Amino acid sequence: MGSSVNYDVENGETDKPMLGTTSSESDVLSCVRFRMIRDFVANVRKVIFGTKLLVLFPAIPMAFVAHYYSLDRPWIFGLSLLGLTPLAERLSFLTEQIAHFTGPTVGGLVNATCGNATELIIAMFALHKRKIHVLKYSLLGSIISNLLLVLGSSLLCGGIANLNKQQKFDHKQADANTFLLLLGLLCQIAPLLFNLNTMEYSPKSDGTSILHLSRASSILMLFAYVAYLFFQLKTHTQLFESQEDHEVDDNDIKETASIGSWSAFIWLCLMTLIIAVLSEYVVGTIEDASESWGISVSFISIILLPIVGNAAEHAGSVIFAFKNKLDISLGVALGSASQILMFVVPLCVIVAWIMGINMSLDFGILETGCLAFSIFLTAFTLQDGSSHYLKGVILTLAYVVIGACFFVQHVPFDESNNNNLERVSNAVA
Template structure:
């Protein structure tokens, strides 16, 4: 065989390899969030439904087994019907709140699973867009229901809490546990992805700080509510534009920075059909909407009954319970010394909340004639600013050890303690467009 034959053979083999690689990209739309949640899934046993003769019934049972039983959080699913029953029979509102919060935990993980299943059929681009929009579906739906009831402070608190939880609690615990489990190994990660997310978070922080600084720069006695609102809406539009550019950057031009290359042991395949996954995703979204309405409607009752401020419940409890599955997966990957995935979970989710969910909430509130702005008040904005700055400093050298994780975790504990004693009544003045004019109102009064 001459040199030309060898060259032709190599080209053919390279072509086959490229095709296989391309197919694998199409069939493995794994993001850090998906991979984190996948650790809480369990393999199903097809023998349980193989003896069912009717094809439709067999398919339904297979889907039921994969979607409902195929997670280690399946034990929490009974909280969903219990919450509905508790609301129907008018049980104690704190019980409704607690059951709804528990029911949201497995639903958030299942949404991640179903979007991954759909992405197997739609390809990496559409799959990436699904993850970019559905990755924090629970927070978004809770925010929309809170806006409908004019509970603007609950919206701000819950979204702020999601950012703080991802950057300090999730990332901090992951670095701490990963460092302790790998004391004799050097823990490294790709700085490029962390740098991009840090820049996005700093841009979001600027948009949050400007309305606050604008208000204080005006001086006492000067009303700037309308100006602050207009600035917030303009900033939200630019934040969404920046997020779209971030998605294009992530999915197209610099995709290699965000692809997770650690898990190559086995080729993943979809376990349910496209339309089955779509129907299940729609059903899960409806259930999340029902439970989110319960959470928003009973949060004040839970606060009064438990003696805990609404700010602590919204900023601390809601994010911890709502994203428990994703957070647990991040910590497990840190134990395995795969920090790129852990950072992808924490930073990616925080960026999505800051640059997508928050500005989208402002725009939707604008459409609903609810005057939500980006002024998160002095305490909340300061907490956000120090969190982002500390996180950026922590990730600047591309290496990690348990001390970095401990510092981030302690920062979260201190902030949690601050909001535990922070019990300001929810009667802060804001402005609603009533018959063409802006009038002050108390959110609690209008919600009632």
């Protein structure tokens, strides 16, 4: 302690104790202040400057300025979309930091819950603004993007980087996620088929039966996802240990947290708040951007939003595939798709029900068909537990075909008469 006092005196910072305090108390206060500043600077360096997406952070204040001065709404949309990219990556980083201070079960639950927080926040704002089509398209796009683009590019890059050997992965993890995806697909196809049948035999139906079927299916989907989490985190953890072992071997630093628990929690709340603001900007200006750019809302929601919003997660999956660690890549792609389909989508239906908004699981014929094709193609691709670059090529090209479908689709959306289900009487809600 004495050395610190001599250092302060020599540098002219203080040569007398503060009024009403002893010399030792003054030293303690100065050390505490210095430590707080040092910890804050270290946290900023880890959280803000610790990502390669640092160059996109200026888009965040630019989006705020553009909104404050009421600039062109397409500019607000573009800047907000760019700003969400580093925030989504940092949100994943912070949830991992918090998971270090909890047990494996709680940590896994935190990662599973917050893994797609950006998509959930965007969906909630779209629901609040009664933009059901934007909500459905954005969630559908995230699922298809993970199954075809992320997984396809990972298999393609991993196959090219490992041409001399066949890549292997534990298909048991993939099987568990595939079963979950197939159940979710059934829950979405049932309202669609029921709707088509009703339109043929009962054209005057107000759609209440489809609405009830969707809400019941959503409850079952949430129950199935909870059962999956219990299966993954409690009873059959050995099936998922290979992924965790690879992560530890890849970088020993991952065993310890980079920042403190309270710091991570505060940063997580701050990042979530900023994501919420930017998500509101995105949802509120997406139609204006579509009209200004001449691109359909469906293409922006299904293709652009998932690609830009999850760019960091996608890049991480590809990097692990390059290192011949397909188990981690599969965990990223399939885990994210399963979570959105079995947790985020039914949760939105239940929340809409509580808010008095009529939302069904009927996403439309083209949309549900693309989802079904993506799930079946992914299941066939992963059934033998091996991979090569040709599988990646097929998945990636399939994503391009689906993107082309929605690029040429220009459907005028009118929330007042978008769908029969969204026009059910308030008494039914």
